[in-house]
Amino acid sequence: MEKIRRNERMSAMMKILTAEPNKIFTLSYFCDLFGAAKSTMSEDIDLLREVVNQFGLGELVTVTGAAGGVRYRTKVKRPAARQFVGDLCQKLSGPGRVLPGGFLYSSDVLADPEVVSRMGEIIATEYYAAQPDFVLTMETKGIPVAYATAHALGVPLVIARRASKAYEGSEININYVTGSGSIGTMSLSRRAVKEGSRCLIVDDFLKGGGTAKGMVDLMREFGVDVVGSAFVMSTAKPLRKRITGEKSLMVLEMDTETETALVKPAFWLHGDA
Amino acid sequence: MEKIRRNERMSAMMKILTAEPNKIFTLSYFCDLFGAAKSTMSEDIDLLREVVNQFGLGELVTVTGAAGGVRYRTKVKRPAARQFVGDLCQKLSGPGRVLPGGFLYSSDVLADPEVVSRMGEIIATEYYAAQPDFVLTMETKGIPVAYATAHALGVPLVIARRASKAYEGSEININYVTGSGSIGTMSLSRRAVKEGSRCLIVDDFLKGGGTAKGMVDLMREFGVDVVGSAFVMSTAKPLRKRITGEKSLMVLEMDTETETALVKPAFWLHGDA
Numbered sequence: 001m002e003k004i005r006r007n008e009r010m011s012a013m014m015k016i017l018t019a020e021p022n023k024i025f026t027l028s029y030f031c032d033l034f035g036a037a038k039s040t041m042s043e044d045i046d047l048l049r050e051v052v053n054q055f056g057l058g059e060l061v062t063v064t065g066a067a068g069g070v071r072y073r074t075k076v077k078r079p080a081a082r083q084f085v086g087d088l089c090q091k092l093s094g095p096g097r098v099l100p101g102g103f104l105y106s107s108d109v110l111a112d113p114e115v116v117s118r119m120g121e122i123i124a125t126e127y128y129a130a131q132p133d134f135v136l137t138m139e140t141k142g143i144p145v146a147y148a149t150a151h152a153l154g155v156p157l158v159i160a161r162r163a164s165k166a167y168e169g170s171e172i173n174i175n176y177v178t179g180s181g182s183i184g185t186m187s188l189s190r191r192a193v194k195e196g197s198r199c200l201i202v203d204d205f206l207k208g209g210g211t212a213k214g215m216v217d218l219m220r221e222f223g224v225d226v227v228g229s230a231f232v233m234s235t236a237k238p239l240r241k242r243i244t245g246e247k248s249l250m251v252l253e254m255d256t257e258t259e260t261a262l263v264k265p266a267f268w269l270h271g272d273a
Numbered sequence: 274m275e276k277i278r279r280n281e282r283m284s285a286m287m288k289i290l291t292a293e294p295n296k297i298f299t300l301s302y303f304c305d306l307f308g309a310a311k312s313t314m315s316e317d318i319d320l321l322r323e324v325v326n327q328f329g330l331g332e333l334v335t336v337t338g339a340a341g342g343v344r345y346r347t348k349v350k351r352p353a354a355r356q357f358v359g360d361l362c363q364k365l366s367g368p369g370r371v372l373p374g375g376f377l378y379s380s381d382v383l384a385d386p387e388v389v390s391r392m393g394e395i396i397a398t399e400y401y402a403a404q405p406d407f408v409l410t411m412e413t414k415g416i417p418v419a420y421a422t423a424h425a426l427g428v429p430l431v432i433a434r435r436a437s438k439a440y441e442g443s444e445i446n447i448n449y450v451t452g453s454g455s456i457g458t459m460s461l462s463r464r465a466v467k468e469g470s471r472c473l474i475v476d477d478f479l480k481g482g483g484t485a486k487g488m489v490d491l492m493r494e495f496g497v498d499v500v501g502s503a504f505v506m507s508t509a510k511p512l513r514k515r516i517t518g519e520k521s522l523m524v525l526e527m528d529t530e531t532e533t534a535l536v537k538p539a540f541w542l543h544g545d546a
Contacts, residue, residue, distance in 0.1 A: 007280035007284075011287040016330075033328075047281070102438045103442075107462060108464075112430075140412045141432070143413070143420070189378070192380060192381070196508070
């Protein structure tokens, strides 16, 4: 094999590591790929770590031990997250977004990969430490951001369904109170998650928290720990939700009389972390 | 600013370009970011193009003209795509996946980011040339792969809903024949897509093609061109679908008597391209 230069190794490694966040790649993997010695690879990784830091592209972590290696995490720093969410709030507070009935049109934002992947990175940044084994969402609109979060965390996505689907096999169903006050049924295949695993709930919208509470209850039926819950947007009212400890990116204040929406970055984004 | 070395510039550029496939970054953008001359950046990009080629990581394309610059595309070569899909077929043909009723359990595969992002890259590779303006899918199970495809193509995702949702505003509804032969209603907000734009349909499963045909009809109502359709899996029977020209990654032959499933890579993956 022709000798591969450092800039080539580093660039290729960057692509490979960042394409699968939170996955541990062994040093041997890269040694084999580039035909390079471990000491050389260690130097490359040290340099790469600095690049990632310098340009605010995330974080490279070296993991020691038998299953050791190097992994990339999409660590979005607080000021960058605040800036991004602030811009998004401005977009969502703009004219023409309030729909008849006092709803906010957000489907475009929730399915724009550039926006969604960044939201996933911001949410993942908050929950790496909690080490979820999977991300749970309830169909439909939260699926892209839940997927992006799962991708950034390097874990599977699990989608709860609104009604039982015969083609999912044996399922557990649970009733919950929907945003409009009616009773909904939430359904998940028994084989979708393992007992004793750890779950992060991600969804697009939190109002009263009925659906979120349903997901928490559903996970209890599966014997799964809920380690956190994150939402793209929550409403300012009611202040008290049916769940606690959640993190939302944005807070919505809807004035139904004047049909204007004010969307603000959530308070926690103003902290330093 | 401290002088940034070539290996640092190239690594950072790789991350930035590959994080947003198909987006054109101007040379000036990188010149400003790194405090480097255009000639230097051109050299960096030439080297980066070789790296991407050599390690099968996709494709870097230089775009000339007023809106020119450089963009990354996730070009998956045919043999690599075949290998990946072949492994997936083996997994899906394994024991214990056929559910009562002769359905195949695939929800885990359809929501595993490592699998889904690769499927999105493979589908995007086939449709860059068709220049879709957005990806359309029908809720629910196809959303992750449709999102991954949209991300790879650098275009928005649009999700058609099963029933009209009051909070999406003014909508267009269309009736379609579901897989079980009943009539379903498909719904999309009027503001979700622009007349005259180009659509790529992506979904998880193609059997008779009723849902896919519904999406095609829906797009006609919006005055949108359907430039292609791609599916994770299609059934061998019926051979004749309600739509034509589609590409599936896998073909499913289900023996309902013995309750065994045989999943094969689609024929087109065996070609050279």
